[in-house]
Amino acid sequence: MRATCILLCFFMLLLVSSAHPGKKKQYKPCRELVLYFHDIIYNGRNAANATSAIVAAPEGANLTILASQFHFGNIAVFDDPITLDNNLHSPPVGRAQGMYIYDTKNTFTSWLGFSFALNSTDHHGTINFIGADPIMVKTRDISVVGGTGDFFMQRGIATIATDAFEGEVYFRLRVDIKFYECW
Amino acid sequence: MRATCILLCFFMLLLVSSAHPGKKKQYKPCRELVLYFHDIIYNGRNAANATSAIVAAPEGANLTILASQFHFGNIAVFDDPITLDNNLHSPPVGRAQGMYIYDTKNTFTSWLGFSFALNSTDHHGTINFIGADPIMVKTRDISVVGGTGDFFMQRGIATIATDAFEGEVYFRLRVDIKFYECW
Amino acid sequence: MRATCILLCFFMLLLVSSAHPGKKKQYKPCRELVLYFHDIIYNGRNAANATSAIVAAPEGANLTILASQFHFGNIAVFDDPITLDNNLHSPPVGRAQGMYIYDTKNTFTSWLGFSFALNSTDHHGTINFIGADPIMVKTRDISVVGGTGDFFMQRGIATIATDAFEGEVYFRLRVDIKFYECW
Numbered sequence: 286m287r288a289t290c291i292l293l294c295f296f297m298l299l300l301v302s303s304a305h306p307g308k309k310k311q312y313k314p315c316r317e318l319v320l321y322f323h324d325i326i327y328n329g330r331n332a333a334n335a336t337s338a339i340v341a342a343p344e345g346a347n348l349t350i351l352a353s354q355f356h357f358g359n360i361a362v363f364d365d366p367i368t369l370d371n372n373l374h375s376p377p378v379g380r381a382q383g384m385y386i387y388d389t390k391n392t393f394t395s396w397l398g399f400s401f402a403l404n405s406t407d408h409h410g411t412i413n414f415i416g417a418d419p420i421m422v423k424t425r426d427i428s429v430v431g432g433t434g435d436f437f438m439q440r441g442i443a444t445i446a447t448d449a450f451e452g453e454v455y456f457r458l459r460v461d462i463k464f465y466e467c468w
Numbered sequence: 469m470r471a472t473c474i475l476l477c478f479f480m481l482l483l484v485s486s487a488h489p490g491k492k493k494q495y496k497p498c499r500e501l502v503l504y505f506h507d508i509i510y511n512g513r514n515a516a517n518a519t520s521a522i523v524a525a526p527e528g529a530n531l532t533i534l535a536s537q538f539h540f541g542n543i544a545v546f547d548d549p550i551t552l553d554n555n556l557h558s559p560p561v562g563r564a565q566g567m568y569i570y571d572t573k574n575t576f577t578s579w580l581g582f583s584f585a586l587n588s589t590d591h592h593g594t595i596n597f598i599g600a601d602p603i604m605v606k607t608r609d610i611s612v613v614g615g616t617g618d619f620f621m622q623r624g625i626a627t628i629a630t631d632a633f634e635g636e637v638y639f640r641l642r643v644d645i646k647f648y649e650c651w
Numbered sequence: 652m653r654a655t656c657i658l659l660c661f662f663m664l665l666l667v668s669s670a671h672p673g674k675k676k677q678y679k680p681c682r683e684l685v686l687y688f689h690d691i692i693y694n695g696r697n698a699a700n701a702t703s704a705i706v707a708a709p710e711g712a713n714l715t716i717l718a719s720q721f722h723f724g725n726i727a728v729f730d731d732p733i734t735l736d737n738n739l740h741s742p743p744v745g746r747a748q749g750m751y752i753y754d755t756k757n758t759f760t761s762w763l764g765f766s767f768a769l770n771s772t773d774h775h776g777t778i779n780f781i782g783a784d785p786i787m788v789k790t791r792d793i794s795v796v797g798g799t800g801d802f803f804m805q806r807g808i809a810t811i812a813t814d815a816f817e818g819e820v821y822f823r824l825r826v827d828i829k830f831y832e833c834w
Contacts, residue, residue: 312803312834329527338526338541341726343704344695344714348527358704358728360524360750362541362579364572382571382600383579384543388748389730396728396749398581398764400600413598413611415779415796417748417766428779428797430598431611433625437495438648442799465804465834468495468648512710521709521724531710543707545724545762547755565754565783566762567726581764583783596781596794613781614794616808620678621831651678651831 314441315467318408320401321448322365322381323373323457326351331454337363351453356387367401371448371457379403385418393420397427401460403435410434412462414443429462440466497624498650501591503584504631505548505564506556506640509534514637520546534636539570550584554631554640562586568601576603580610584643586618593617595645597626612645623649680807681833684774686767687814688731688747689739689823692717697820703729717819722753733767737814737823745769751784759786763793767826769801776800778828780809795828806832 327335329349339348343358352359362384366377383399394417401412411434416427429441441464450456510518512532522531526541535542545567549560566582577600584595594617599610612624624647633639693701695715705714709724718725728750732743749765760783767778777800782793795807807830816822 327526340524340526340541340543341706343693343706343728357730358706360543360706360726360728362526362543362569362571364540364577380572382577384569384571386728386750388728388750389746394730394748396764396766398579398598400579400598402600402602411600411609411611413600413613415598415764415766415781416799417768417777417779419768426777426799428777428799430613430779430796431623433599433609433611438623438625440797440804442804510709523709523724523726524707543726545709545726545752545754547723547760563755565760567752567754581762581781583762583781585783585785594783594792594794596783596796598781613796614806616782616792616794620808621806 312465314463314465316439316441316464318462318464320367320369320378320460320462321371321457322367322401322460323455324363324365325455326361326453328454336365337361352387354390355393357390359387361385363399367403371459373457378405378408383414394418395420408435410436412436412439416443418445420447429464436464438466438468439464495648497646497648499622499624499647501645501647503550503552503561503643503645504554504640505550505584505643506638507546507548508638509544509636511637519548520544535570537573538576540573542570544568546582550586554642556640561588561591566597577601578603591618593619595619595622599626601628603630612647619647621649621651622647678831680829680831682805682807682830684828684830686733686735686744686826686828687737687823688733688767688826689821690729690731691821692727692819694820702731703727718753720756721759723756725753727751729765733769737825739823744771744774749780760784761786774801776802778802778805782809784811786813795830802830804832804834805830 325334325336327338339359339361341360342352346352365381367379367381368375380402386396388396397418398415412432413430418425425445427443429443432439444461446459448457448459508517508519510521522542522544524543525535529535548564550562550564551558563585569579571579580601581598595615596613601608608628610626612626615622627644629642631640631642691700691702693704705725705727707726708718712718731747733745733747734741746768752762754762763784764781778798779796784791791811793809795809798805810827812825814823814825
């Protein structure tokens with residue numbers, strides 16, 4: 286009898302400790318996804334290829350060249366292709382859409398608000414991100430604040446790395462998305 | 469004695485399985501709310517009625533007409549009345565406040581960051597949204613990333629439908645908010 | 652034997668009831684943090700000291716004076732020092748980075764999207780916020796939608812109060828952050 290009770294209670298303990306998917310202290314992601322996206326900033330001469338445009342700037346700046354003081358105050362709107370590898374010409378699996386804001390006067394940092402709209406055989410749905418991006422740091426963490434479709438209600442952390450850039454026209458970001466709250 | 473123990477353990481099981489409100493696999497919302505909001509874009513001639521204004525645009529565009537290339541790069545700031553039904557003249561129950569960004573060159577899509585500030589006999593509090601809005605699709609899902617007041621800490625999914633529009637000046641959105649994480 | 656079982660079951664009950672940190676009905680924060688940040692808007696003459704700049708405005712407005720109609724349509728980008736007390740000259744513990752949008756024609760309200768990037772002996776990580784800010788109300792609640800580093804995955808409510816302001820150039824906000832979802 287005592288054995289039965291202890292066994293049952295032990296079983297309960299197991300249940301309780303497994304009751305928080307992704308909420309354990311060891312913080313093991315319940316899902317992971319690595320994707321790349323490619324940003325080509327409009328500079329007045331690349332209308333056909335550009336995937337983003339500067340749409341706001343502080344007094345005295347124009348909209349075809351990033352502002353002089355570390356681009357402070359520039360807002361860029363983007364619609365960038367997402368690929369599974371680091372090749373701009375790989376078949377896109379979705380679009381990264383939203384904005385980035387350059388927000389420091391004495392170094393390069395930005396603030397990001399954007400979504401991944403994925404539409405491939407593997408994934409269909411959106412992932413929503415916001416966060417601070419200290420561009421000069423090798424890897425930066427932002428928040429995954431929600432998702433829809435295949436990513437219904439999920440939350441997590443996205444680790445961003447600048448995978449490549451060419452002058453101030455092209456850059457490629459590697460995004461390692463770790464979901465810790467899965468549904 | 470055994471019966472007592474089993475009963476107690478069964479009771480525990482029930483407790484455990486009910487421990488995740490809204491986090492069950494069937495994804496039944498713990499709360500639902502259908503609201504409408506009405507957006508009248510400032511076009512240089514409707515200052516009195518307008519509830520939103522274009523405040524940013526790419527090089528070469530102006531701020532009283534949406535940009536030519538599917539409005540790509542336009543940012544509009546809005547403060548729109550929220551109603552319980554689809555009538556613009558119904559008594560507002562709050563305001564939808566924030567911004568939308570047109571973010572595609574070859575179709576109409578936008579990125580949304582906004583809040584519902586509700587203030588009626590039924591609801592008092594705010595609901596915060598972000599997400600991608602592929603405007604031409606019949607219904608689009610965005611994330612409810614948090615709330616305050618009556619919507620304290622709640623998360624969910626908002627399904628948006630364009631309920632009506634008149635040219636490029638007026639549009640009305642139907643928002644079906646399903647909360648899956650209730651507190 | 653019965654006593655043992657009841658004791659064990661009682662222990663289980665405790666475990667179950669403690670299984671949702673911050674998700675109890677009494678809504679006691681699992682963590683709290685009070686911080687101040689300081690915003691100095693660029694007005695064309697204070698380039699050295701300014702920590703924010705107007706970067707977008709509706710038709711007819713300029714970028715060195717907030718727009719006339721309750722600043723409706725202005726977007727300001729900021730990189731503000733965060734301090735532990737209300738003194739602008741205290742050693743900063745991090746930066747508040749992001750944007751605010753003035754979004755009403757007949758009173759002062761704004762929409763906030765920003766992050767705290769904390770970097771001190773006590774805290775290292777980011778906290779991400781969005782929400783509606785009815786500026787003229789004494790205290791306003793916005794959502795903490797996620798965090799990284801020391802604030803990994805945390806969610807909560809931030810209560811904002813305008814602690815001081817000088818004309819339309821300087822203002823100081825007191826932010827009382829209550830986390831209800833801790834990891």
